[in-house]
Amino acid sequence: MTEPVPQPDIESLLAAAEARLSGSKPKFADLVVTNPATAIPQEAEGKKEELAVREVESAAKKQSKTDKADTAGPGWYDLPKTNLTPELKRDLQLLRLRNALDPKVHYKKQSLRSQVPRYSHVGEVIAGPTEFFSKLTKKEKQNTFAQEILAKEKSNGRFKAKYGEIQVAKTSGRKAYYKKVQATRRGK
Template identity: 65%
Template sequence: MSVEVVVVNPASKMEKDEEELSEEQIQSLLLEAEKRLKKASGSSSKQDGDDGAVSLATGQEVGGSASRPKVPSLNHKQAVQPYVRQSNSIATIDKSRLVPESAKKLAETIHTVEQPLVKLNTMLTSGQNKEKPTSGPKWFNLPKTVVTPELKRDLQILRMRSVLDPHRHYKKENGKAKIPEYSQVGTIIEGPTEFFSARITKKERKNNFAEEIMAAEKESGRFKRKYAEIQEAKASGKKAYYKKLKAKRARPMK
């Protein structure tokens, strides 16, 4: 007695079942699935709302609200036109929209940025770009200042004149030190009446302010004395100060 065993492929069976289902049956199955989902959700669907829900069967929105703002349709007439167009299976380029040859040459070569003529003309007419060589007749036609290291040093000494000569009082300068735009350096020539009383000898005469200050310091020694006083005041109360005191006290009695 022989027994025949028939093996059925489940995948092929499912494919046959799917082929046998008609579109109407699929539609009815989808509607039933939607009804089951609605019943299962219950109150949560009411609280959250059904805005934007799409029916699987019909493909339309379910329970859409009128309060939702409508999205405006895009204006397709203002679309960017392409440069290349096709006519009779031939591609053509719109020459009016191409870069001109003059602009291409400028892009390939090195060039300087030129100032607009309108702005240049306004500057010429208003005189903004013109620099005056002198300060004018009201200020004795002083020339423009030629900045040199010697001039900077002399101007700095002039600003510190109250420190150099403490017996005289000068007006305080609160602003920042600025080099004058117009200035001139000169030498005072003594008159013949000052030959014996006010003149100094050539040996005592100095070339600039710095040399005069150094010569006066050698005679008076004021800056050296003041510096020693400041250093002594700073060292007061420190270890070196007490060591010096101990050394004085430890001297042998005569």
């Protein structure tokens, strides 16, 4: 790590920074007048004398910074940076939209544009002996989270029924409704 800077050095650095900032005036500062009675024209000082040499970080330093940033740190047991695969992206989207999966379960409201977590890791939960009656049966087990949801939908048909309800609501009172009225009039 870096060594702490002594107090007199900090004060001298701050004084030098204030001097540089106070000297950096716009090129046409003497032309801008806010109050003509009290304005005093100021001379543009040479800016070239005050410019410092800019140091560019080496590629090795940048690489070491990115290596350090690949984990969440020791406080989080070095949780790795999220490796966003299409499967993980789909699973995260399903978790975000879980309110639509079961109408009887209510979850805490989240923003619709929730971000992908910066650090995460996908694992497998190993059920203990006390969870025997709450675990999924062999028929219900699938390879991925998305496949489990689709299998559950096939068994209860909730998505299909919900889609039908939405379509009925969309077509009533609109063009389709008007066409039905016209057809009944012509048939009479």
